[in-house]
Amino acid sequence: MTLRNSQTVTALELRVRIALTPDVVNTGAWSTISADALVTTVEQQADALVYTFTLKPGMRLGAATHFFGVQYGHATGGRDPSRDTYQAVATADDGARAEVDGRF
Template identity: 45%
Template sequence: MDDARLRQRLKEAADAHRPDRARILARVERGLAAPVPTGRPTRPARPSVRRRWTVVVAVTAAVTAAVGLGGLAATSLDDRRPGPVTTLPAPGPTARATGTVGPGSNRWWAQSDLAVTTGSPVAGLTVEVRIVRTPGVVSTGHWRTRPAEDFTVTVTEEARALVYRWTLKPGRTVPPGPHAFAAQYDHAEGARDASGDTYRVLLTGPDGGRTLLRGGFGG
């Protein structure tokens, strides 16, 4: 084949060629993404930017789905777990109390007696007797069967009641057995209604356990 005919066929082939633009763009992207040679051992070419983006999207979707399921599973487990545990104090000392109006009370004066019986040692004790301030009520004294030096005693005049309070001093103890506390007061002449009078006894054991007793002094 002579040179003229060869050039003619090459020209015809060139005129008939239609470049694949998508393939060319892909090659350009791979070329941009390829690492710059540094003289180190060659590594496989990294995937194209478009392919990496596709992978990132897929992985992100998978991770999102996994996290979502994990959150649901955690919520489900939490729903089955018991609530916060509340630590209760140790059981307090065994005890009982009874309030009565003393038999020596009369038309002008009265004594409210509180009998407290403890079945185990007591390391802390607060006894409170509240006498409603009916007409003429005025404190005239108080007493207890335990040693006086073991307690701090106060009598407080509130708007509606006289409050007698015995508090065991730190370091003192009360042994098992019967104990008595009494609140004394004057009142207007006649029979006084004691149904509104109350008592409160708080006992603390050597281990910190507490017992609370409440009640009244009857009619």
């Protein structure tokens, strides 16, 4: 995922849901945002792996392009990603809020 912000961000949450298909397992997550500024969690739910990236309280992100990756293994062969989703919510230092969501 690529997120671009043109204003300073004071709150950010990005959630990526990977639908559980045969043999889906978490193999990692990463971001270009420093680990000192970000909390990254992975939760296995009944129907999905849920990766969440949250900006820590008090942290600020200047205008920039940020990258996030979720990694998972799955059964041999192709995998249909149509049930995989993402949602991002950001708040700028002036209080403006932006949301985006979709499917892969």
